Amino acid sequence: MDRKFKVAVCQLKVVEEKVRNLSRAREMIGRAAGEGAALVVLPEMFNCPYVARFFPGYAESYPEGESIQMLARAAREEGVYLVGGSLPEKDGEQVYNTSFIFAPDGTMLGRHRKMHLFDVDLPGGLRVRESSTLGAGNRVTVVSTSLCPLGVAICYDVRFPELIRLMVLKGARVVVIPAAFNMTTGPAHWDLLFRMRAIDNQAYFIGASPARDPMASYVAYGHSLVVDPWGNVVDRAGEGEEILCVEIDLDLVEQVRGELPLLRHRRTDVYALELLSPDSIC
Template sequence: MRAAILQMTGGVDPAANADILTAAVQAAAADGATMLFTPEMSNLIDRDRERAARAIAPEYADPVLAEVRSAARAAGLWVHLGSLAVRRADGRLANRAFVIDATGTIVARYDKLHLFDVDLPSGETWRESAAYAAGDCARVVATPVGALGLSICYDLRFAALYAALSDAGARVLAIPAAFTQPTGVAHWEVLLRARAIESAAWVIAAAQTGCHADGRTTYGHSIVVDPWGDVILDMGTVPGLDFFEIDDARTTDVRARIPVLAHRRAIPPVER
């Protein structure tokens, strides 16, 4: 199954980001892809919370989501929007992933479970929970590339989520991100390969890259990893669109060779 992955340098203007996304939908479909994967925060990258708040809308009114749904319908393409910043009914914000089918219908949503609250040695401080509310459920959805387990960025560090997703039938794991430069250099590839290996599943990780208008720098290196842990695509740091093939037979073969899912056991209480 042919799929496409978008690496982008998102900015503070949702309309400009929408133009990038809709162009990617059209290009992906024209080159024979069945599904497109985009990064975390595809509609808005802005660490100025006051300015960002003015641009973040409820899901039903988000113009970027509306444009991508329309483009998907016109192109006949499935889209995994890695995430959008949206406003919840209670006024809090959500970092929310969407799976959109080839008719433009939203078939799945997922709100990021693990929020990025850290102080990095580089001096960067992030408090995602100051504005965003964490999700309360995990999600697996049927797609043309296979049963897709949804996650977002910092979720990557929590292996139990991916065990739950693969136990629930996921054969492909989506891990869109806007990874920081220092954490990306240290941990990005090794964690993605680990999640693929321990779940014997494909990993598709569309990423933000480069220097953004709000002053942050993201790591890039959108990656696709096969169920054996081999990196079959690494986009480096240049924004753009690339393509890859998902072979479900590879998943079946790896799971037969090392049946990690069948061998999983509930962990007993830890004695101290």
């Protein structure tokens, strides 16, 4: 296992034409690999505008979906681990907000279906109802890689500390969160949430946002970031399209956990966190 490796976040602008989104994502994956990234991450709903009513029309089934095939091919051709942001996935009659994770040989390591659906009425009149077109996932996602165990969740999932802690208890050293925070939640909570989760769990946290498009009906915050196990923001993107490339140092994870042993000091004789079903981990 490499103790240091580079991760790249591709903060791309998402438009209504799926073919343009796929072409842009593929180009940015190639550029990220060219910068030495071993792990490449795309944003939430990278092939589709973040609008609930659009999701069924853009939905794809595994493995034949064109976006899914592009991700597998890109991982194989570039020789990288690839967290394919998320996209609308059709399974039978149900549609999910799903992140597909691929190995450098193009095989799928796992997929995370967003567990917590974003049904909110925010200040300023922004109303979102993901549940109007999406179903909820029910699995905690930690995949094994030659880099380290990798946790994956999607956007609103990061607000639920129980889910994130379960990932870390299952071995995650790096947690990837493709996310499309908006112009209300982003300025208020983006940095705060990622730093809190990193401090609580003493792991690297990666937030991958779409680029900001002020003309879109849902305006993403941007500012993709990488936070280290001490809670420091190692680097962040701006508002527009950008590739954020950062070195991950796994020795820092072990150093922080050794100096401030939060995970060892949990009072499991008093409280416990457990999965209700053994089938809820993948």
